[in-house]
Amino acid sequence: MSHLQLDHLHLRYGNAPAVEDLNLEVQDGELVSLLGPSGCGKTTTMRAVAGLLAPAGGTITLGGQDITRLPANRRDIGLVFQSYALFPHLSTFENVAFGLRLRKVQDAELRRRVGDALEVVGLSEFAARLPANLSGGQQQRVALARAIVIEPRLLLLDEPLSNLDAKLRLDMRGELRRIQRELGVTMLYVTHDQDEALALSDRIVIMRAGRIEQQGTPEQVYARP
Ligand code: ADP
Ligand code: ADP
8 A cells, every 4th residue: 555645735945935736646556757847846846755855835645644744764665866876885785785774674584685676676696796896777776676675665766767878778767667567666756858757657747847737647648639
């Protein structure tokens, strides 16, 4: 149960409104993309859902629980951002294990879960490598493994492919879709790339100037009159 609902969400930086009266639902297991030009409020929305920015108004509900005021570390939400910020001195395995160690997960279970997460992202062979010895795409996969290993109720991905070259970006689109389907995880995905949103999403929400301008399936959003 990880249905996400944003009701009349208002977000501000100081007195400056960034997001106004946002209403948005993501069904259990659905992948919804937030699409729109730079500055329209996509990242701000993600930060509020993650618990990194307190709303000025409105509510955030996840799996029927009101999480509007729940601290970020108690939301069971996995995050993958554009700058994947791996720990440079830790191996792939230890980067992925990090959140489980914080949660004091026992060793046998920790090994099993890190092993499973690395398998899902296709990095089983690279467990011992340091980030510096991985390609950009592989590093982004480590970041993804780190997010899914905690078995999140929701995955937030903010422009996760924008640091990759064009070829890898295309490959990773397919990978992300496969992983999302395989895990059945609810996903909110930020991009400013229309093609990416079209290829990945069950539903696309187009934002402009802090508000939702249009939403629907890729077919609905891109249907030509
Ligand atoms: P997007 O992710 O769609 O590019 P953002 O959510 O980053 O947009 O930004 C939405 C609005 O909030 C913009 O007007 C931006 O300038 C402003 N904003 C974003 N982050 C901050 C911040 N830390 N302090 C002040 N204003 C911010
Ligand atoms: P995005 O990829 O979301 O467009 P940016 O590159 O615009 O991100 O912003 C990078 C960082 O700067 C973010 O942490 C964002 O919150 C912050 N930021 C964006 N706009 C402003 C602003 N007007 N004032 C202060 N900080 C901002």
